[in-house]
Amino acid sequence: xxxxxxxxxxxxxxxVNQGIYNxxxxxxxxxxxLLADNPTTWAVxxxxxxxxxxxxLVGGFTATKKIFLIQCLPAVITLLIGWLAK
Numbered sequence: 809x810x811x812x813x814x815x816x817x818x819x820x821x822x823x824v825n826q827g828i829y830n831x832x833x834x835x836x837x838x839x840x841x842l843l844a845d846n847p848t849t850w851a852v853x854x855x856x857x858x859x860x861x862x863x864x865l866v867g868g869f870t871a872t873k874k875i876f877l878i879q880c881l882p883a884v885i886t887l888l889i890g891w892l893a894k
Contacts, residue, residue: 833856833859833860836852836856837853837856840852840853840856841853850890850894853886853890854887854890854891857883857886857887857890858883858887860879860882860883860886861879861880861883861884861887863879864876864878864879864880864883865880867879868880
C-alpha cells in the first residue's frame with residue numbers, strides 16, 4: 809500500500825480493524841487447540857479454517873495474488889490435515 813494511503817485516518821481505522829479480526833481469529837484457533845479434542849472442537853477448527861480460506865480467496869481475487877499463497881495455502885493445508893486426522 810502506498811504510504812500516503814496508509815497515513816489517512818480511514819485507512820488506519822480499517823487496518824486496525826483488520827488487525828483485531830486477525831488477532832481474534834488466531835486466538836480462537838489457539839483456544840480450540842487447548843480444549844479437549846472432541847468432534848465439536850474439530851468442527852470449530854475446520855469452520856475457522858474454512859472461513860480463513862473463503863476470506864483468502866476473496867482477498868486474492870480483489871486485493872493481491874500473494875494472499876493466495878499467504879492465507880489460502882495454510883488454510884487448505886489445515887483443512888487437509890484436519891480431514892485426514894479425523
